[in-house]
Amino acid sequence: MHEHDVVVVGAGGAGLRAAIAAQEEGADVAIVSKLHPVRSHTGAAEGGINAALRDADSWEDHAYDTMKGSDYLGDAPAVEALCKESPEEVIQLEHWGMPFSREEDGRVSQRPFGGLSFPRTTYAGAETGHQMLHTMYEQVVKRGITVYDEWHVMDLVVTDEDDPADRTCHGVVAYDIQRGEVDGFRATGGVILATGGMGQVFDHTTNAVANTGDGVAMAYRAGVPMEDMEFIQFHPTTLPSTGVLISEGVRGEGGILYNEKGERFMFEHGYANNDGELASRDVVSRAELTEVNEGRGIEDEYVHLDMRHLGEERILDRLENILHLAEDFEGADGLTEPMPVKPGQHYAMGGIETNEHGETVIEGLYAAGECACASVHGANRLGGNALPELIVFGKRAGHHAAGKEMGEAEIPTGRTGDWEPAEYEFEVDVGAVGDRGPAAADGGAVAADAEGLLEAEIERARERVEDLLSRKGRNHAEIRSAVQETMTANVNVFREEEGLKQSLEDLREAREAYTEVAVSDPSRTFNTDLIHTMETRNILDIAEALAMGALARREFRGAHWRKERQERDDENWLKHTLVSWNDGEPELWYKPAILEGEAKTYEPKVRSY
Amino acid sequence: MSTQIPKQTEKAEETAETETEAPSKGDERRAEKRRRADERRRQREAEEAEKAAADENTVELRVFRYDPDVEGKQEPRFDTFHVPFEKGMTVLDALMYARDTYDSSLTFRHSCRQAVCGSDAMFVNGGQKLACKTQIGELEEPIRVEPLPHAEVTKDLVVDMEHFYDQMEAVEPYFQTNEYPEGELEEQRQTRENREKIKMSTRCIWCSACMSSCNIAAGDNEYLGPAAINKAYRFAMDEREGEDIKQKRLEIIEQEHGVWRCQTQFSCTEVCPKDIPLTEHIQELKREAVKNNLKFW
Numbered sequence: 003m004h005e006h007d008v009v010v011v012g013a014g015g016a017g018l019r020a021a022i023a024a025q026e027e028g029a030d031v032a033i034v035s036k037l038h039p040v041r042s043h044t045g046a047a048e049g050g051i052n053a054a055l056r057d058a059d060s061w062e063d064h065a066y067d068t069m070k071g072s073d074y075l076g077d078a079p080a081v082e083a084l085c086k087e088s089p090e091e092v093i094q095l096e097h098w099g100m101p102f103s104r105e106e107d108g109r110v111s112q113r114p115f116g117g118l119s120f121p122r123t124t125y126a127g128a129e130t131g132h133q134m135l136h137t138m139y140e141q142v143v144k145r146g147i148t149v150y151d152e153w154h155v156m157d158l159v160v161t162d163e164d165d166p167a168d169r170t171c172h173g174v175v176a177y178d179i180q181r182g183e184v185d186g187f188r189a190t191g192g193v194i195l196a197t198g199g200m201g202q203v204f205d206h207t208t209n210a211v212a213n214t215g216d217g218v219a220m221a222y223r224a225g226v227p228m229e230d231m232e233f234i235q236f237h238p239t240t241l242p243s244t245g246v247l248i249s250e251g252v253r254g255e256g257g258i259l260y261n262e263k264g265e266r267f268m269f270e271h272g273y274a275n276n277d278g279e280l281a282s283r284d285v286v287s288r289a290e291l292t293e294v295n296e297g298r299g300i301e302d303e304y305v306h307l308d309m310r311h312l313g314e315e316r317i318l319d320r321l322e323n324i325l326h327l328a329e330d331f332e333g334a335d336g337l338t339e340p341m342p343v344k345p346g347q348h349y350a351m352g353g354i355e356t357n358e359h360g361e362t363v364i365e366g367l368y369a370a371g372e373c374a375c376a377s378v379h380g381a382n383r384l385g386g387n388a389l390p391e392l393i394v395f396g397k398r399a400g401h402h403a404a405g406k407e408m409g410e411a412e413i414p415t416g417r418t419g420d421w422e423p424a425e426y427e428f429e430v431d432v433g434a435v436g437d438r439g440p441a442a443a444d445g446g447a448v449a450a451d452a453e454g455l456l457e458a459e460i461e462r463a464r465e466r467v468e469d470l471l472s473r474k475g476r477n478h479a480e481i482r483s484a485v486q487e488t489m490t491a492n493v494n495v496f497r498e499e500e501g502l503k504q505s506l507e508d509l510r511e512a513r514e515a516y517t518e519v520a521v522s523d524p525s526r527t528f529n530t531d532l533i534h535t536m537e538t539r540n541i542l543d544i545a546e547a548l549a550m551g552a553l554a555r556r557e558f559r560g561a562h563w564r565k566e567r568q569e570r571d572d573e574n575w576l577k578h579t580l581v582s583w584n585d586g587e588p589e590l591w592y593k594p595a596i597l598e599g600e601a602k603t604y605e606p607k608v609r610s611y
Numbered sequence: 612m613s614t615q616i617p618k619q620t621e622k623a624e625e626t627a628e629t630e631t632e633a634p635s636k637g638d639e640r641r642a643e644k645r646r647r648a649d650e651r652r653r654q655r656e657a658e659e660a661e662k663a664a665a666d667e668n669t670v671e672l673r674v675f676r677y678d679p680d681v682e683g684k685q686e687p688r689f690d691t692f693h694v695p696f697e698k699g700m701t702v703l704d705a706l707m708y709a710r711d712t713y714d715s716s717l718t719f720r721h722s723c724r725q726a727v728c729g730s731d732a733m734f735v736n737g738g739q740k741l742a743c744k745t746q747i748g749e750l751e752e753p754i755r756v757e758p759l760p761h762a763e764v765t766k767d768l769v770v771d772m773e774h775f776y777d778q779m780e781a782v783e784p785y786f787q788t789n790e791y792p793e794g795e796l797e798e799q800r801q802t803r804e805n806r807e808k809i810k811m812s813t814r815c816i817w818c819s820a821c822m823s824s825c826n827i828a829a830g831d832n833e834y835l836g837p838a839a840i841n842k843a844y845r846f847a848m849d850e851r852e853g854e855d856i857k858q859k860r861l862e863i864i865e866q867e868h869g870v871w872r873c874q875t876q877f878s879c880t881e882v883c884p885k886d887i888p889l890t891e892h893i894q895e896l897k898r899e900a901v902k903n904n905l906k907f908w
């Protein structure tokens with residue numbers, strides 16, 4: 003068993019920043035990650051980091067834009083923390099050597115981004131995430147922070163009091179992918195989850211294969227509610243075969259979308275008569291899918307994004323990286339042919355419920371980054387607002403876990419304050435099937451002390467691995483694709499009652515199938531079959547909570563569109579969705595969004611640009 | 612892989628047998644359901660295999676297999692997989708298809724699928740490539756996929772990266788400076804020219820293709836290798852670091868197993884998936900080192 007003050011799970015932007023922060027506060031910190039840090043998906047971010055750095059700009063304006071973008075489902079204390087602290091964090095990155103793009107006078111460059119009232123998106127070429135990830139990993143190397151890489155964290159070690167608010171997290175159990183062994187990591191100060199996105203819940207995503215939402219599912223099973231899971235951002239221009247993102251830049255420069263008949267559908271079919279291709283992400287995504295659904299898609303799947311008319315010179319000058327992406331990942335030559343594109347899952351606004359310090363309802367358990375929901379993005383994330391979230395909340399969680407005094411948080415977690423139960427009756431069974439799976443908190447492990455609890459959890463995890471390796475049964479891949487298919491068919495850009503119900507039925511079947519899952523590779527060395535099988539369990543838990551939230555929320559807010567009610571309903575729905583696992587019997591409830599900021603209240607306005 | 616299909620069928624039958632021993636109602640229903648599902652799958656797979664054999668539109672992959680842990684895989688061998696071809700398909704797509712359809716023990720690292728995580732460098736038709744960035748349509752068949760040469764094979768296409776990481780970390784790969792600008796929220800200034808100069812060097816994704824292609828690194832295990840030297844270049848040329856630190860950096864790369872080992876064979880530059888002019892960077896550091904030594908003469 004390993005022991006550290008603070009254990010950080012995940013080594014993307016959020017995990018690395020959390021580890022550095024905890025160490026700054028004097029903690030002995032270790033990072034446990036299923037990928038080597040530089041392989042984390044933060045490296046894929048292109049566009050930039052929003053920060054109010056200039057005199058003509060202000061954090062207040064950034065906060066206003068963020069709230070409006072969130073469709074008034076952000077929580078003001080978190081939004082304001084993000085906007086206030088992003089500038090110092092960005093300058094910190096610069097001081098750590100991050101190679102930002104530069105202005106004539108040598109200062110870091112900023113550019114305009116959708117939904118921002120000031121060009122405050124700070125960037126490093128078209129590879130901002132890559133530079134940010136590597137810069138922070140360099141600091142981790144410099145500081146000699148221990149990294150256990152290629153260790154897959156299986157579960158949290160949490161006590162099992164009835165009320166999650168009384169539970170304590172003492173560490174994690176993890177599987178060493180290289181050597182095939184289970185071991186425990188005890189954390190005397192705290193565990194910080196920074197496991198990133200969950201794009202693999204859908205079959206077409208800009209996210210990495212490793213983005214399976216492990217941290218969200220682990221926290222959920224241990225008793226932390228998942229918050230606002232139905233809010234998923236879909237990006238309108240991703241390559242059909244891989245999901246690789248083609249940036250908004252192409253449309254910004256004048257790229258045009260065509261359907262199979264060669265019609266410029268954004269105008270010709272009236273989706274956005276003013277903005278056309280430049281309408282917001284959700285509008286364009288829905289337009290593309292409507293074209294396909296109505297039989298005007300190419301190969302019944304995608305539409306064309308054409309930039310040929312811009313001319314070779316301009317393309318090479320401004321969009322060269324797009325040419326490479328289309329060629330390398332789709333075999334398409336953007337200079338001589340239109341590029342195929344379709345909407346793809348891009349970002350999860352929801353996640354592990356935390357307050358503005360990154361604390362969850364369970365003592366000693368924190369979350370930061372895309373896996374967390376503080377919430378700063380509410381119903382819709384603005385481009386360039388995820389990267390600052392990583393560094394601001396990564397740092398906050400790291401400091402708090404290391405014992406820094408940070409005052410009382412304003413955002414309540416768990417069922418404190420004004421929460422209300424959902425009235426919704428699900429017609430399909432949800433939650434655990436038969437045995438209750440591997441969660442730490444749901445029964446079983448009763449031990450007197452942390453050490454004993456860890457021992458018991460390690461033993462359970464070992465048994466689980468042995469069981470998966472020795473039993474005969476189904477391959478996880480078919481279950482995973484069944485989940486991805488139903489989610490993409492029914493819980494995608496378009497959502498309607500019937501489809502959402504269908505998805506819950508399909509997910510139930512997938513859950514039942516999963517009780518018979520088995521790993522056919524018997525190897526103890528680098529058994530990816532085993533890892534993927536464990537990930538698929540996480541995908542299932544998340545997909546179900548997501549579909550539940552989407553079914554119950556009958557309104558159109560941010561990224562969540564409902565056929566039955568195509569408008570925002572502030573009277574009934576200015577509130578966060580929460581799903582609690584409840585030892586295997588998921589329960590839906592709500593809590594109000596916090597719109598009272600430090601100096602002002604953010605009054606809901608129509609979200610139009 | 613054709614040989615894998617009958618194997619899976621066997622397993623399905625086994626499963627059905629063990630299940631009937633547990634005679635609760637739900638179990639029986641599930642077993643029945645599964646028997647039918649298995650039947651369907653068997654049929655589908657048989658059809659697919661037939662189709663694959665008949666259909667010209669499949670690609671043939673010969674993939675290196677080895678697992679120290681599993682009997683029958685301890686002797687390295689090649690397995691053949693037939694994968695239906697689709698326009699735009701990459702080597703990684705084909706490997707994932709083979710794994711998910713024919714043999715779930717087929718092992719390789721991958722994550723981003725977009726050439727930024729650097730985890731799927733492998734030896735494809737005799738060259739170091741990122742599998743996710745290599746179009747099947749551009750390769751000669753059968754496509755031979757092997758782990759990176761000059762590295763220890765952990766299993767199938769996975770190699771041990773520790774040595775590569777050690778070399779990367781040996782060059783003090785982090786920004787160092789003795790002075791920061793005064794004042795709150797003040798960044799260090801950097802000219803556009805200087806940022807341009809280091810730009811390519813900062814694009815490294817640690818895939819280790821260059822190291823694997825390098826003859827010198829193959830012969831001298833302590834040679835820092837192109838990627839680590841490029842990392843040193845990235846900092847040595849960054850004007851924000853200052854002269855005294857550059858001095859220290861040049862000392863590190865001038866050591867016995869440093870820049871002077873490079874014999875400018877350009878293999879690293881040829882294989883780098885991020886088009887980093889590695890050989891040029893190494894040469895430039897050599898020149899800097901010479902200039903620097905003359906200064907202290």
Ligand SMILES: Cc1cc2nc3c(=O)[nH]c(=O)nc-3n(C[C@H](O)[C@H](O)[C@H](O)COP(=O)(O)OP(=O)(O)OC[C@H]3O[C@@H](n4cnc5c(N)ncnc54)[C@H](O)[C@@H]3O)c2cc1C
Nearest residue numbers: 012013014015016036037044049050155198371372388389
């Ligand atoms: C293509 C693309 C472009 C984007 N562009 C922008 C942009 O321009 N601006 C912006 O603000 N945002 C952008 N985003 C969003 C942003 O990049 C992500 O939200 C963010 O990088 C997520 O960082 P993270 O640290 O939370 O997670 P990640 O970087 O994904 O890291 C997750 C870490 O958790 C580890 N992990 C996961 N599960 C386990 C487990 N079970 N055990 C151990 N370790 C585990 C992984 O190994 C990894 O190290 C973009 C996203 C994508 C996909």
Ligand code: SF4
Nearest residue numbers: 815816818819821883
């Ligand atoms: S220099 Fe190029 S080939 Fe070498 S590790 Fe970096 S990206 Fe890979």
Ligand code: FES
Nearest residue numbers: 723724728729743
């Ligand atoms: S999968 Fe990430 S570089 Fe190929």
